[in-house]
Amino acid sequence: MGEQLTIEIEKNLKEALLRFCETSSESPSAVVDRALTEFIAKARSKGEEKWFGLPAEDYLALPEEKRKALWSKAYKVELDKRQPPEGEAHPRALTPRQRDREALRRRIRKIREKSASHS
Amino acid sequence: MRRYAEGYARSARNQPLTPEQQLAHFLLQPSSGARFFISRELANLLRLHVPPSVVEQVASLLQLLIPLKYQRRWARRLHQDFGFSREDAHLLSLATFGSDLSGEILGVDLFVTFDLKLIDRFTASSSTIKKRFSRMVSHLRHPYTPVLLPEVVTPAEALHLLSTVTEE
Numbered sequence: 001m002g003e004q005l006t007i008e009i010e011k012n013l014k015e016a017l018l019r020f021c022e023t024s025s026e027s028p029s030a031v032v033d034r035a036l037t038e039f040i041a042k043a044r045s046k047g048e049e050k051w052f053g054l055p056a057e058d059y060l061a062l063p064e065e066k067r068k069a070l071w072s073k074a075y076k077v078e079l080d081k082r083q084p085p086e087g088e089a090h091p092r093a094l095t096p097r098q099r100d101r102e103a104l105r106r107r108i109r110k111i112r113e114k115s116a117s118h119s
Numbered sequence: 120m121r122r123y124a125e126g127y128a129r130s131a132r133n134q135p136l137t138p139e140q141q142l143a144h145f146l147l148q149p150s151s152g153a154r155f156f157i158s159r160e161l162a163n164l165l166r167l168h169v170p171p172s173v174v175e176q177v178a179s180l181l182q183l184l185i186p187l188k189y190q191r192r193w194a195r196r197l198h199q200d201f202g203f204s205r206e207d208a209h210l211l212s213l214a215t216f217g218s219d220l221s222g223e224i225l226g227v228d229l230f231v232t233f234d235l236k237l238i239d240r241f242t243a244s245s246s247t248i249k250k251r252f253s254r255m256v257s258h259l260r261h262p263y264t265p266v267l268l269p270e271v272v273t274p275a276e277a278l279h280l281l282s283t284v285t286e287e
Contacts, residue, residue, distance in 0.1 A: 049128075049170045049172070050170060051128075051168060051169060051170065052168045053168075056128055056132075056170065060125060060128060060129060060132075060134070067121070067125070068121070070168075071121050071164065072206065074164045074167070074168055075160055075161065075164055075206050076205065076206065078160035078161075078163050078164055079160055079205060079206065079209060081163075083186075083191075084159075086186050086187055086188045086189070086190055086191060086216075087185055087186065087187050087188070087218065087222075088187065088188055089187050089188070089218060089222065089225050089262045089263060090218070090222035090223065090225075090262070091261070091262050092262070093218060093222055093223060093224055093225040093262055094223055094224045094225065095224075095225045095226065095262065095265040095266060095267075096225075096226055096227075096228055096265070096266075096267045097265075098265075098267070100228075101228070101267050101270075104228060104229075104270055104280070105270060107280060107283070108270055108272060108276060108280070111276050111279050111280070112276070
């Protein structure tokens, strides 16, 4: 046996609920219970899905420039925070090798030449 | 990073991805064999402004790049002398004077960005930047002497490079 809660709803909503219950063969309590559960879960997940304080749907619908500006502004804020001291490199840290880097540059040049010739 | 995170959220909603979001998803595949890094600032930004479910997914693909000695100095020069924005200068210098949490590396090979203006600026001033960089590095001591500038590429170029490495 569940808990009881008395609520007031609009006459039209009550009629719609009763009509729904008739067609679905469910009790009003079961329907309201399910509707509330779904509503609360949705509201909760919506609360978690905030991007820069905006609901996800609103954020994702923003134009590219606006989204870019939000990230850029927030990044600047992070940069303005007090920075921790710089670390020291490990004496045996792996550094990029000049020879490998030159090979990498050649490959990048090749990709760019290829893409320039295609366009 | 932004394109990946947004693309992840869109695909979770069965919404189509933009070409850039698709590219970011192709690139950030654990199977590529590459290690992907972000700055501490970007990690904080994600934590503060992006839904936890997205951050969780993103965090599994990325590692932190920690600033080492000379990172700020080089960032200042890139900003003041070459006109890079503060954020770009910070990230570019981190790609040179940055290490992973275990301190195993010093700098990274590729700096990947969708920002074509940044790439153009870097390419256009490349020889002057290199001269300035060499001058600065010539005064440094071990283990900083072999540091190199990163190669600045688009995600499409990075994807091409990674896929051809895998083939080789």
